[in-house]
Amino acid sequence: MNIDLNAAHEEFRRYLKKEKHRITPERFEVLDYALEFEGHFGADELFLKMKNNNSNVSRATVYNTLELLAACDLLAKRNFGENKTRYEAKYGRKSHDHLICTNCGSIKEFSEPAIEKIVKEISEKLGFEPTGHSFNIFGKCTNSNCKMRQNEQNNS
Ligand SMILES: [Zn+2]
Numbered sequence: 001m002n003i004d005l006n007a008a009h010e011e012f013r014r015y016l017k018k019e020k021h022r023i024t025p026e027r028f029e030v031l032d033y034a035l036e037f038e039g040h041f042g043a044d045e046l047f048l049k050m051k052n053n054n055s056n057v058s059r060a061t062v063y064n065t066l067e068l069l070a071a072c073d074l075l076a077k078r079n080f081g082e083n084k085t086r087y088e089a090k091y092g093r094k095s096h097d098h099l100i101c102t103n104c105g106s107i108k109e110f111s112e113p114a115i116e117k118i119v120k121e122i123s124e125k126l127g128f129e130p131t132g133h134s135f136n137i138f139g140k141c142t143n144s145n146c147k148m149r150q151n152e153q154n155n156s
């Protein structure tokens with residue numbers, strides 16, 4: 001991934017200052033791990049990854065820093081239909097949407113200009129300024145990997 005961590009740090013620092021949150025090295029450590037994480041992750045997943053890398057950042061700090069990072073738009077907050085909040089890097093990335101397989105759990109990303117256009121058109125029509133959108137397609141993969149995974153789950 002080609003992201004400018006320094007610029008992201010600068011943006012986060014500005015946000016923390018503006019909102020009168022404490023500026024701590026732990027928060028920037030969470031930022032680095034979050035932006036470097038490939039794909040979508042839950043707060044616990046990130047916490048475990050940091051812990052396994054001998055980080056001393058507490059679970060509570062991971063949780064509340066992720067919320068701050070989402071609030072200042074460096075991360076996107078996602079909900080893929082389970083009772084679990086996930087995050088992914090938004091900084092320096094193109095907006096995209098998701099296909100979620102309810103069978104094997106895989107999540108595919110896609111970018112579709114037609115969706116961006118619809119978001120813009122609807123917002124204009126209804127007098128709204130969009131800051132983001134979420135478009136999820138739920139269903140089942142049509143490849144054989146997915147069916148294999150389903151059989152494994154049934155056998156275990
Ligand atoms: Zn699948």
Ligand SMILES: [Zn+2]
Nearest residue numbers: 088096098109
């Ligand atoms: Zn995504």
